[in-house]
Amino acid sequence: MKKDEKTVISPQQNPNTFLSDLKELFKAVVLIFNVLPVFAGFWLALYFTNSTFTASWDLFLLTMAGSTCVMAGALILNNWYDVDIDTIMERTKNRPTVTGNLSLKAVLTMGIIFSVVGLILLLFTTIEAALYAFIGWFIYVFLYTIWSKRKYTLNTVIGSVSGAVTPLIGWAALEPANHTVPIIMFLILFIWQIPHTFVIAIRKYDEYKAAGVAMLPVVHGLAITKRQTVIYIACLLPLPFYLASLGTTFMVIATLLNIGWLILGISGFFTKDDLNWANKMFLYSVNYLMIIFIIMIIATVPWFG
Template identity: 50%
Template structure:
């Protein structure tokens, strides 16, 4: 049983699972606060969102493992996945991915059509467009993966308000999209040897570290100016989030002069997690 649970942990990429579900839950609570609604009125939908999004993301990650079994065998970072160790058959992993994805989608559609459609868009973009089509062919595969992740807070918002044509979910989508680029680049720099062996078209491998750091600075720079392109927030919101954005931008700039790029990438990675959590907390406080 313990071996099976460990296999599932590696199959579902535990921290990736959490990082994808968390924005959906924050989007839900931000919408509740904005519209001044009671959590108890939506507790049923909250349960469906939590379970459905977890199952859908877990299913997509299992399918990602199944589709990348060949390259995972070439990388140190994926050596413990059941697709590499052989502790689970590829057919079993495919079945798990399909079944969890279907059940997750059904639960999300039970909430409302908008949530179900947004969940499907995120799943399809990640599994088909990102994993199948772009990851082995183009360095801009990261943009596709970022789009998939950026849908999640909007999905959470749609549980409460089906119209997502609003500045708050729109800004959360943009933040999530821009945030994922430096976050993913940090991983790609740290694991560049793995990606080089695998043949996956990651930017640090194809274009080098300096280009990747330059792109990182550009995307975080866009995060710095993004709040001022949006209306209807308080002055305190702009002040606090600007301090946060500038702080992260400084981390990006340090990368140009860092003698140890991988050490800098570790700092960038950790700071990206702190940044994202801080952004959601700021939204919860100030919306």
């Protein structure tokens, strides 16, 4: 398929189909999971700097709109560049770049516009917030998507850096992020993404292999992938204790979540059904992240901790 082969949208195209195409293009679920830590970072910065939301609502809107646009731009550019492997993989075959419902030229233009607009909006907050967003965007688009994804198993670690800067963006919109809380939030996100991505690669092993994507289980096998998954989860164990300022309840819940995930990870060494294990690990990791960041937010409510 050539880059200018298709029109952006035909007059006959069903509006529901167009909305579905946009959802696929923006990777809606991934986008939401990236926006939540931005909100958490901003919210916790308000709490630890004794600021009020009413006095910072303009910064909040700029931060959320800007970071969402930057991340959306990066995800769109990922779709634009990966159209060849998306055509092969079952889970990505409905993306509009594959179906041709959106032209690659239009997708490229959208990705650039969203990225630029997002960075401009963040510059109206602080330069530091815009810098973190640009670092995340650059790593995801160039170092992950274009450079490492198809060549090196290290692509998972590289991509995890881009996803981990999100709470730093939210915090830095209010206050410099040289504080224990945003740094630990960064580390939680960075470490979490690696085993989360490993189990996705196990679940979609055949697709990644067919597409020639250098995922760890495809290149080095399941045994080493399981070992590294457990090691990375174990690295999460001490992190809640650096967030004692969020209260005992948070530390207990976060620690129990870490232990539960570690036990589930270790169980992978004793199962013959790797796919079933990977499915359970995937569901646990998705809920883990959501619970951790929601509890971080409500931990600032006086009755919680």
